[in-house]
Amino acid sequence: MKLILPAALVETLKQELRRAGSREIGGVMVGEYLCDQTFRLADISVQTSGGSRAHFERDLEHSTSFLKESFARTGHDYSRFNYLGEWHSHPSFAAMPSGQDVATMREIVEDPKVGVHFAVLLIVRLVRRSDLELSATVFRPHATPINAEMELEVFQQSQKESLFQRLIDLFR
Amino acid sequence: MAGRNWNKERATKRIDAKIDGLPLKAIEIKEYVRDTDLSNLANTVAYRVNGVHLYADILNVKDMLAVTDIEGETCHKRTLRFLNLHYRAVHRIIGRVDAILVDFHNQRLHSVVAKPYDNEAKRVHRAVATAQLIIEVLAQTGEDADHPAAKVRVGIDTGKALAVNNGRRGHREPLFLGEPANYAAKRAGGGTATGIYLTNKARKAIGLSEVKDVDTTPLTTAEIQASQKEAKLEVTAAEIVKEWQEDLKNNPISAFEFSGHTPPYSTLDIETLSAKNSRRQDACTVYGDLDGFTKYVGNNIATDAGAKHVVRALHVLRAELDAVLHEDFKGVKVRFIGDCVHGLLVEGTAQTTDVEETISNMTLCSGGMRSSFDLALTRLKANGTDATSLGLAIGFDFGPMNITRLGMKGELIRCSVSRGVLAAEKEQSRCAGAETAIGANAYAKASEPVRTIFGSGRKRSGLNYDSAVEEMSAKGDKAAKAAKALSASSLLQPASAAAQPYRFPDRAAGPAKTDGFA
Secondary structure (H helix, E strand, C coil), rough: EEEEEEEEHHHHHHHHHHHHCCCCCEEEEEEEEEEEEEEEEEEEECCCEEEEECCCEECCHHHHHHHHHHHHCCCCCCEEEEEEEEEEECCCCCCCCCCCHHHHHHHHHCCCCCCCCCEEEEEEECCHHHHHHHHEEEECCCCCCCCCCEECCCCHHHHCCCCCHHHHHHHC | CCCCCCCCHHHHHHHHHHHHHCCCHHEEEEEEECCCCCCCCCCCCCEEEEEEEECCCCCCCCHHHHHCCCCCHHHHHHHHHHHHHHHHHHHHHHHHCEEEEEEEECCCEEECCCCCCCCCHHHHHHHHHHHHHHHHHHHCCCEECCCCCCCCCEEEEEEEEEEECCCCCCCCCCECCCHHHHHHHHHHHHCCCCCCEEEEHHHHHHHCCCCCCCCHHCCCCCHHHHHHHHHHCCHHHHHHHHHHHHHHCCCCCCCCCCEEECCHHHHHCHHCCCCEEEEEEEEEEEEEEEECCCHHHHHHHHCHHHHHHHHHHHHHHHHHHHHHHHHHCCCCCEEEEECCCEEEEECCCCEEEEEHHHHHHHHHHHHHHHHHHHHHHHHHCCCCCCCCCEEEEEEEEEEEEEEEEEECCCCEEEECCCHHHHHHHHHHEEEEEEEEEEHHHHHHHHHHHHHHEEEEEEEEEECCHHHHHHHHHHHHHHHHHHHHHHHHCCCCCHHHHHCCCHHHHCCCCCEEECCCCC
């Protein structure tokens, strides 16, 4: 399975991780189905509360409200835009799923109330304040998790960072 | 949950295909004669070999593995380099004394002296002299405090054994079945004292008196010297050590580098591994041993008709045990060791092993092995081969496991050695033919349903697949429930082959509760 990451969302992640410092943050992800086995990350919720140095608890109310708004924006076209999975940060550890992460994701994909055939777990970590280390693992019910292939979507002209922002990055 | 399972229909098809591929009329039993090449035997050919079997155990491997509190990378690297150094030396000795190198299995070497063809006493003397040469060389092939000299205990027996193909890709090495191989191995593993230990049969062959306890009566220095005088080996320990040093200089052993394999192990190609490309992660390791096989060989080796049944039973039973491990439960066979299969199994990711699922699936796999074993005995009997006297003893444990290949360039040998591997072998050896035992570490980390079915004695009789899956799922074991769900939906293939495509459902999806991550 392939996951395309838009550069704008990658930038959003970096900014939120810088703000959060050594606390774990996270949220849910909405994906866009593109073609056979290929999805694009369409939006993410950012929950900055509920995290500590080595733990993150994703809140149900916060994520449900975010998904409702997102589904409304995309015209309730669920077979194209839908819940893709979960993300959270590992500021103090490698960007790899922990035992608890694997167990939680398995519960999610095997829970009929969630109603998915699969879910992606994205784990992110900021390295040297500007590089993003990440892993994407795909979970399916009753199957061994696999790594997703990731591709960074190239910047569009309109999405280019401002000169001011690039200057700031030069001095980071 | 990975949803591995065992299925009777699938196993029956496999077993019948294997039996059909080994019709009795196609199996040839031949006498081993001068300069017969045993290195590339077909599955349908076996030789009766009158020879002397030598097992050499490196006793201090356990010490190497136990040198640190935590069984970390350093501990494994030291042990593997230690074995690699000594493998190279022993390989050189066996080649120079014109013996047959049968196998290295971790700390254990099996070799056969088949020459001279017409003189059993001379063969035993030659085996004793070779054993002493191994002891003297391995006392000098350590490097430093981290890679010390090896402490060696040798077991020797003599008699007729059946040489069959051990079926490994690349080079098909011979496998010797029968009493002399088994009894020599038992003498080598019969204690913790170094020295050379002969069975009474081997002692009698060279004119020594019988002893009451063969495992506590090593040959004396004078007895060894007498054998050395008779054997007149063409090489000395000093020469071997010199050659070994030159080889090490010209072909240095690479530093061991480990990475985790993305589960399952069934996708791991062991033949591509080397010191620099080794694997290491928490996993389960299993030993499945055909109980009573030595006696079965002993009862059948004398006639061609009997020996044909031995060859057929061995290949069918071993192949099916391997298929359960590899095809049904997505593990990997490290190797066949005589009538025993040694394998590994893991669930989770390359970085994080799902401990409970790995142990639960290993338990289900051991049940599948027993169900397939029972089924294979029935199918063999229906096809004229009665091997119902055999049993299956299974032991497994959990812990940090490595897998690599060691030895001489071009002839690398598979190796997976750890505290868990030694523990699993020990668990298997405390089992009778209907028993399965779980190691202490796996027991401590297993789900409650797994602990319950084994009990505090960590051993269970008659644990087949149906009883394992029913008992474990009734008590809420997730892996067993997934396996049961698969069977209930009549899926004959493992779930991974029948998974849903990557598509969104046509309705709103999303989390149903607050979830925790770490």
